[in-house]
Amino acid sequence: MxxxxxxxxxxxxxxxxxxxxxxxxxxxxxKSPLEYGRGKSLGITGPPGVGKSSLIGxxxxxxxxxxxxxxxxxxxxxxxxxGGALLGDRMRMVNADSSDSVxxxxxxxxxxxxxxxNCLTPMIEVLSECGWENIVIETVGSGQSETRVVAFADIVVxxxxxxxxxxxxAEKSGIIEMADLIVINKSxxxxxxxxxxxxxxxxxxxxxxxxxxxxxxxxxxxIKEIINELKxxxxxxxxxxxxxxxxxxxxWDSVLLExxxxxxxxxxxxxxxxxxxxxxxxxxxxxxxxxx
Amino acid sequence: MRIVIAKPGLDGHDRGAKVIARxxxxxxxxxxxxxxxxxxxxxxxxxxxxxxxxxxxxxxxxAHDVLIPKVSTLLRQEGLNHVVVFAGGIIPMDDRExxxxxxxxxxxxxxxxxxxxxxxxxxxxxxxxxxxPVGIGEESGWCWDG
Numbered sequence: 001m002x003x004x005x006x007x008x009x010x011x012x013x014x015x016x017x018x019x020x021x022x023x024x025x026x027x028x029x030x031k032s033p034l035e036y037g038r039g040k041s042l043g044i045t046g047p048p049g050v051g052k053s054s055l056i057g058x059x060x061x062x063x064x065x066x067x068x069x070x071x072x073x074x075x076x077x078x079x080x081x082x083g084g085a086l087l088g089d090r091m092r093m094v095n096a097d098s099s100d101s102v103x104x105x106x107x108x109x110x111x112x113x114x115x116x117x118n119c120l121t122p123m124i125e126v127l128s129e130c131g132w133e134n135i136v137i138e139t140v141g142s143g144q145s146e147t148r149v150v151a152f153a154d155i156v157v158x159x160x161x162x163x164x165x166x167x168x169x170a171e172k173s174g175i176i177e178m179a180d181l182i183v184i185n186k187s188x189x190x191x192x193x194x195x196x197x198x199x200x201x202x203x204x205x206x207x208x209x210x211x212x213x214x215x216x217x218x219x220x221x222x223i224k225e226i227i228n229e230l231k232x233x234x235x236x237x238x239x240x241x242x243x244x245x246x247x248x249x250x251x252w253d254s255v256l257l258e259x260x261x262x263x264x265x266x267x268x269x270x271x272x273x274x275x276x277x278x279x280x281x282x283x284x285x286x287x288x289x290x291x292x
Numbered sequence: 293m294r295i296v297i298a299k300p301g302l303d304g305h306d307r308g309a310k311v312i313a314r315x316x317x318x319x320x321x322x323x324x325x326x327x328x329x330x331x332x333x334x335x336x337x338x339x340x341x342x343x344x345x346x347x348x349x350x351x352x353x354x355a356h357d358v359l360i361p362k363v364s365t366l367l368r369q370e371g372l373n374h375v376v377v378f379a380g381g382i383i384p385m386d387d388r389e390x391x392x393x394x395x396x397x398x399x400x401x402x403x404x405x406x407x408x409x410x411x412x413x414x415x416x417x418x419x420x421x422x423x424x425p426v427g428i429g430e431e432s433g434w435c436w437d438g
Contacts, residue, residue, distance in 0.1 A: 017340055079317060082317065082318050083316060083320045090338070105341060
């Protein structure tokens with residue numbers, strides 16, 4: 001039996017072992033020891049391979065220079081086949097393993113829809129409660145319409161790279177509209193400036209469009225500027241409703257995934273015994289009966 | 293299981309570590325790969341922060357007899373006695389006994405198969421369930437002999 005309140009108390013006093021154990025407990029669906037948690041976090045999202053982890057590595061260095069602490073929750077996908085995962089984000093954050101002011105935890109999606117798990121909310125709250133000043137969520141490499149990060153992050157940074165397509169790509173709706181800051185990473189490569197210009201141009205018709213920064217995790221260009229901008233960025237008011245909505249949907253996904261009957265229903269649909277609509281009806285009725 | 297695969301010390305060869313990481317992933321484990329050239333202190337910190345159940349150390353540099361005991365000592369100091377440690381790479385037969393005595397539970401040299409490593413982990417899980425010593429800081433004596 002895990003004593004979450006006790007672990008929290010020890011973690012508050014700086015015990016990393018207790019913090020690590022508490023995060024595991026929350027990841028496995030344990031109830032948060034904080035009744036009214038709070039905690040602001042920074043979500044870093046963007047397509048696979050644009051350099052999210054390397055960029056976070058550089059941000060960590062800059063925060064450390066400023067004497068601030070950083071906790072990172074880095075999410076990578078689980079295999080839909082084996083359930084296993086290769087979590088390789090922290091290897092890009094070069095100085096993450098040697099400072100008492102940095103805490104990095106790798107998390108597997110465990111096939112949660114949207115690529116982010118419900119447990120992130122209590123994890124952010126616990127990290128904040130334990131005094132971590134900058135809390136960063138790194139999402140899995142994401143596509144255009146993956147906006148779940150809004151549920152967990154107060155400020156969303158969209159990272160992209162050069163040569164990611166023509167201007168029409170930047171004109172498309174989706175995550176780009178949720179971004180509070182856009183970073184074109186790998187600015188040491190050619191076409192980075194062009195990519196930044198395309199995105200700026202695409203966003204220029206909006207009343208309030210996010211700033212677009214160029215950065216290089218290789219040379220360190222733009223990192224200081226990003227940190228300065230993050231210090232003054234405020235979460236937009238309209239974001240709150242979206243956040244509640246995404247949180248609710250995320251929580252609902254968790255309820256469904258944790259439902260005991262899910263696997264049985266999948267088998268029955270597969271064997272043609274019931275239809276998908278019938279399965280939905282059964283899940284609804286089951287939820288009703290378990291409430292009474 | 294959550295397993296950290298680490299490359300301690302000055303050693304630039306990680307093909308083996310990557311193959312192992314992938315095999316463990318396909319076996320349904322969550323594998324955290326540290327990347328190259330980690331110090332024993334860094335490795336222990338990673339194992340702690342990631343709340344890992346096991347640690348695989350890959351070394352081909354010849355410094356296994358210094359680095360692996362150092363990791364073992366630090367893990368115990370940090371109270372991470374439950375962590376199961378195994379090793380791989382180039383570790384001569386003559387050096388193995390000493391490592392086993394320091395709580396390393398398996399050493400996979402050239403010619404080992406990925407399925408053998410998964411078999412080892414299966415036995416590890418079984419021993420954990422039965423409360424038999426298998427962690428780095430638990431009573432030594434048992435090690436994997438295929």
